[in-house]
Amino acid sequence: MKFRELGRTGWKVSEISFGAWAIGGAWGDVDDRESLAALHAALDGGVNFFDTADVYGDGRSERLLAKLKKERKEKFYITTKAGRRLPKQTPEGYSRENLTMWIDRSLRNLETDTIDLLQLHCPHPKVYYRPEVFGILDDLVKAGKLRYYGVSVEKVEEALKAIEFPGVQSVQIIFNIFRQRPAKLFFKEAQRRQVGILARVPLASGLLSGKMTRARKFAKDDHRNFNRHGEAFDRGETFAGVDFETGLRAVEALKALVPVAATPPSPKPKDSDATRASQPPMTLAQLALRWILEFPAVTCAIPGAKRPAQVAENIAASDLKPLSKDTMKQIDALYDTQIRPLVHQYW
Ligand SMILES: NC(=O)c1ccc[n+]([C@@H]2O[C@H](COP(=O)([O-])OP(=O)(O)OC[C@H]3O[C@@H](n4cnc5c(N)ncnc54)[C@H](OP(=O)(O)O)[C@@H]3O)[C@@H](O)[C@H]2O)c1
Numbered sequence: 001m002k003f004r005e006l007g008r009t010g011w012k013v014s015e016i017s018f019g020a021w022a023i024g025g026a027w028g029d030v031d032d033r034e035s036l037a038a039l040h041a042a043l044d045g046g047v048n049f050f051d052t053a054d055v056y057g058d059g060r061s062e063r064l065l066a067k068l069k070k071e072r073k074e075k076f077y078i079t080t081k082a083g084r085r086l087p088k089q090t091p092e093g094y095s096r097e098n099l100t101m102w103i104d105r106s107l108r109n110l111e112t113d114t115i116d117l118l119q120l121h122c123p124h125p126k127v128y129y130r131p132e133v134f135g136i137l138d139d140l141v142k143a144g145k146l147r148y149y150g151v152s153v154e155k156v157e158e159a160l161k162a163i164e165f166p167g168v169q170s171v172q173i174i175f176n177i178f179r180q181r182p183a184k185l186f187f188k189e190a191q192r193r194q195v196g197i198l199a200r201v202p203l204a205s206g207l208l209s210g211k212m213t214r215a216r217k218f219a220k221d222d223h224r225n226f227n228r229h230g231e232a233f234d235r236g237e238t239f240a241g242v243d244f245e246t247g248l249r250a251v252e253a254l255k256a257l258v259p260v261a262a263t264p265p266s267p268k269p270k271d272s273d274a275t276r277a278s279q280p281p282m283t284l285a286q287l288a289l290r291w292i293l294e295f296p297a298v299t300c301a302i303p304g305a306k307r308p309a310q311v312a313e314n315i316a317a318s319d320l321k322p323l324s325k326d327t328m329k330q331i332d333a334l335y336d337t338q339i340r341p342l343v344h345q346y347w
Helices: 032-044 056-071 096-110 125-129 131-142 156-162 186-192 204-209 244-255 271-277 284-293 308-319 325-343
Strands: 003-005 012-014 049-051 077-082 115-121 146-152 168-174 196-200
Touching: 032 056, 032 308, 056 077, 056 096, 077 096, 096 115, 096 131, 115 131, 115 168, 125 156, 131 146, 146 156, 146 196, 156 168, 156 186, 168 186, 186 196, 204 244, 204 284, 244 284, 244 325, 284 308, 284 325
Parallel strands: 049 077, 077 115, 115 146, 146 168, 168 196
Antiparallel strands: 003 012
16 A cells, blocks of 8 residues: 655555445445444555545444444544535535534544544535635634544535635545546646645446446435435536446446456457556556546545455555556546546536
């Protein structure tokens, strides 16, 4: 596992970290024993940074992380989020009283006195025009309830506005092969201000693992069933905003770019075959994660996983060689032709 600096915190965090939404809820059935095994597998593989939220399973995810802390000796960081307990997103909802109440609840769930990194959880966009909200967060840092704070955003424009506040250490944003716009302007600005970037939904909700087919059925309480059109929250959070059928077609094309084990030369090799065989073999999930790691502005990717085997596969991406320039170019071309019109100007 390789590590990268997170903002100005001085922390070195695992470049493949752990997204703990799925082990909380909204992804079909979860079994706490298996979730805990997945968390242990993450620590075993060198992960030292876990992303959760007060609303994931209404605190279930935070409580599992508290349990992990009791069961292990090594130091790791937990970042949680606040804001989604509001029944309806309003800028006024981000009051001192509410923020303190949500944070106190997370402190209890996490069984700690101080939250390592608190992120506003995709707040109403007008929150970025209310400096007083960031003043309240500064006060909570001074009071010792938070070590640092950052934001999780839906759109590039929100990210650009958020990093104008000097206390913001990190921005969490959707970034993956199907969501490339953050890399254009935002990454440069974040690097210039030494703000960390947490790349969320790195596998486009599992689509980019390449293991899904048209026949895949999602449970009623899995957002990949109930939020495909943004019925419950921003539609961009489900398959990164790409419709399932289009996503599956693009994934088939991506599979042809995954480096494979070298095979004996065929009588008439194609150029692309030579490129694929010249790199170490990997899975599509690993290619998707490697693609993210090719951007030095990114602090870490935070793939979600419910099972230890998924965790192990995802973690292994850190130790693979960088993707070739040719593969990166072909991924860009695929994005431009099949995905860009569906997502690029929406977020
Ligand atoms: N607003 C926000 O702040 C926000 C929103 C979304 C996510 N997040 C954070 O970002 C994290 C990551 O995003 P995400 O969980 O939504 O999406 P993701 O990481 O793109 O996809 C996670 C899902 O992909 C599947 N998967 C993972 N590894 C796999 C592998 N190696 N092979 C096959 N399938 C695999 C699993 O689902 P199945 O096995 O069930 O298919 C897993 O639950 C979240 O856990 C959360 O911490 C934050």
